[in-house]
Amino acid sequence: MTSPRDLPQDLHAFTDPTSVAVVGASDNPAKWGYWLATGALEGAGRRTVHLVNRSAATVLGTSCAPDLASLPEAPELVALCVPAAQVGCVVEDGMALGVRGFLGITAGIPDESGLAARIRGAGARLLGGNSLGLYDADSHLRLAWGHFSPGPLAIVTQSGQLGSELVIRCARGGIGISRFVSIGNQSDIGATELLADLATHRSTRLVALYLESFSDGEALFGALRRLRAAGKPTLLLTIGGSRASARVARSHTGSLTSTTDVVEAACRAAGVLRVRTPSELVDVARGYLAVGTRSGRRVAIVGDSGGQCGVAADVASAGGLSVPDLGAAAIARLGSRLPAGAARDNPVDLAGRGEADLTTYATVLDDVLADPGIDTAVLTGYFGRYGTDNPALTSHELGVADRIAATARSRDKTVVVHTMAPDGAVAEALWRQGVPATGRIEDAVRMVSGLAALSCELPGTTDLPLPADEPPIRPGYWAARELLRSVGVAMPPARLARTPDQVREAASRLTPPFVLKAGWIEHKSEADAVLLGLRDEEALLAAFASMRARLGEGDYVVERQDTRPGCVEMLVGARRDRALGPVVVVGLGGTETEVWQDTAIECAPVPSGTAEAMVARLRCAPLLAGWRGRPPVDTVHLARLVVALSQLIAARPDLAEIELNPVRVGPHGALPVDALVIPTHDSQLRRDSRLHPDSQDSRFSQDSYAPDSEDVTA
Known part of the structure; x- marks a missing residue:
């Protein structure tokens, strides 16, 4: 609204x-x-x-x-x-x-x-x-x-x-x-x-x-x-791009998202293109005003030099553009025009045919633009300089430039020219007819990338289904579990325990192995506030006695440990940026999250398609798809967690941060096994603040636990 x-x-x-x-x-x-x-x-x-x-x-x-x-x-x-x-x-x-x-x-x-x-x-x-x-x-x-x-x-x-x-x-x-x-x-x-x-x-x-x-x-x-x-x-x-604010972040989500990350996400959500320098801004502006919105990221590269074609392909790939194989029909057309031995796939090397007949530049561009798998063509090399070096060729070269511009119009696709004479008459003629011509291949590729970004459709909006009964946002792991359950996120079966008798009761109601956690501590691994692999009641009681002696009285949580094989530990988090609003993050999780810094961020809320794309662009995506014979993990349910947290952070202004880390993603589901919630009013509390038995959260009784369900999907 x-x-x-x-x-x-x-x-x-x-x-x-x-x-x-x-x-x-x-x-x-x-x-x-x-x-x-x-x-x-x-x-x-x-x-x-x-x-x-x-x-x-x-x-x-x-x-x-x-x-x-x-x-x-x-x-x-x-x-x-x-x-x-x-x-x-x-x-x-x-x-x-x-x-x-x-x-x-x-x-x-x-x-x-x-x-x-x-x-x-x-x-x-x-x-x-x-x-x-x-x-x-x-x-x-x-x-x-x-x-x-x-x-x-x-x-x-x-x-x-x-x-x-x-x-x-x-x-x-x-x-x-x-x-x-x-x-x-x-x-x-x-x-x-x-x-x-x-x-x-x-x-x-x-x-x-x-x-x-x-x-x-x-x-x-x-x-x-x-x-x-x-x-x-x-x-x-x-x-900007400073990570100074990350030094005071209380969650991995906060420490992994700089101001620049959030600005980039806001740009994607609003259909804005972020540029890095004034010259880049002017280059993209010139291209957009010449071409308009008919560009895409699937690029065909055409040139009269194998070296320049190769450099152009490398620069295009590094700039996030795709240089796909041409279709069989396009390759067949090129085969009838180019000499034997010429590269007829993408990139296309004219192998001297352009010099022999300047019209080849226009006909080959028409051939590649006719391929439905190509959005844009980049012509790199000598074209544009023939008339500069030999004035007798000027008229002929200008006529070919007219044909190139007409081809772009008739195919309703973009042509960008990298020429060795960017200030020549041919380059000027190309610009006048909506074909950008630049003297550096990196500028040409940057222009294509920018035009493609400006040509994308605006991301769709997402409705926010609010929980019917919203629990208050409170700190502590047990409160985090309750909040997540209210939006349909499954957690491991667990019990709240403050005394040895309550620990015994938890052991009798849950299936070993057990996990014991000090629920008020935010980063449990660093404080030795979590113990895994507790095989029976005796081991659980001993662990409880030792942990309570070190950390004091408080809300301890006994959980059934997730032991499914073939899982990858991921992170799903969301936070409310003070200036730019709610964002959601997914990335490689576990205790080394900040080492790898493999994350994707978007403005919240996100639809399922955006969440799936976030997972797909992670560097660890091949690990999720199955690695060295391992089965692929359930990225669909991981994406559902991203959607759920994005909707939660967008719908609850009283929520400053929420993080699920690790989320164990296996072949048959995604299960968060730890969670951190920071209320808006609590965002400045000390890192070691905790809930005591006489705190407001003592309202959570022994009956407030997740059902003993085998369902571990979000």
Whole structure:
């Protein structure tokens, strides 16, 4: 359900104001006031423009007012480029007049948060401070440093200077800007509102977003998902990846999921492509604006050099693309065109035929694109340079380029060209016709990978079946078992015991071998708080006496040990990220979980198909599929556990973390044999906190145990 904060507020003052005032306007090109004044005056045919300077009668040949109070009307938007100490007074004057919006260029504004609160209280809004400004092509609004050309890319950026770099790089690549917003300190208006407003922005086809923090992450990615659904995907550039927060995590799930992991998961859920550098962002943006959404990951590589074909195949595979075998029909067609000895499978080496007849490039590309198992073709090598080296071939080569572009259109598939003449006439002609042409194979492959990601359908949403009788979220292993049982997750048959008599009773009701656990300790192996393989009642009693002497009184749990052969120990966990919401994790489990760090993470909740895909992309997937003659384990039931925990964490805001580790996955089921639950209110408790007999959890009686069932499936 969409919440009110997810909806864009009235941002008209910042997108198409009826009047603008630049306070601090200047004739000096080295000052901010010059750039904002010249930009504002460019839109004077659409809106009223006022320049304010307390010591100059005119600026840029335009009359100036000494202050806002001297203006003949209240401007809808006021740009603030005065010293920080003067900002408060200017804002107070503006609010008294009824100004609707303030653009804060100035950095270091005293008590900026308090000033923003007063502005909101007056019914106005603040963009900034410390903003580089804004630009809107549709409304001819420029209040920013620098030059802008109109186009289809919107830029929303937390760093003004990095935003300027993107604008400059885009201009070099022939990409114009539909809207530019430097959000600065986000003291009032934040990225979420600005992104939501882009959904109805006429000129915007693609969004570039630079953010350093995700304090309102759930709402932010909700807005990005709606942008994608509106046909305006987002390229996200961010920094970080620190695992500093993992040092204080109480579960393996927390320690294995960095901020970057969660951001990547949120991007997948919202259909956002995360890029690593400004150049990558511009490359993918150029490709998307040329090609649109018709790309896929199954790539055919065609070239006139065996070496370049091989490098292209390696780079494509390393970039997550598939270089599949061609079908028999495609290979047969190629056999009739290429000389004997030419590589006719994927990659396809023209073996000199392209040089002998340039039209071969177009016909071979048509052959491979006709294969239903191919989504995209990458042409690598010399094509594009023939006319550069021999001008007599220019016309012929341009004609072949036209044929290549026509083939891509007729097949409704993508062709990307890696050429040794990226600035030549052929490359320019290819770009004009929707065929990206780049000078580096890694750039070509990166473009294909990005286009494929932007072409994928949005992940489906999942309904949340809530338990009819929700038990409270409490710490401790016994409480974790109760919570899991309430959502249909089976656990080993067990008994709660605090005294030797209760231990004897547990032994009489359960089948050996037994497991004894100190239920209040979170990481039991490290504290010697779990003992396995207790063969009979005598061994169980001795273990209980020894453990209680070391660890003290508390809630001990006696379980029937899972002894099924052929099991693999896995981890399934979920946690609530403070900024980005609930996530679910599956990975290789056991005591060495953090050593291997083999995990897959997605935003919760997830449908069964996504859960199965998470399991399949683990590095340990071959171990689950059967290794060296072992039978495959039940990954279907493992995926069901992933779904169950994802729904639980999404449905219960009082749950901070939950982890099943290890989950013993065998050929006939997946059985969690330990669990950790951390309530939201308890997320800062000491690691060694425990439940005592007089605690609230003493309500769990001897009758609160899992049934003695042989069913070990989730």
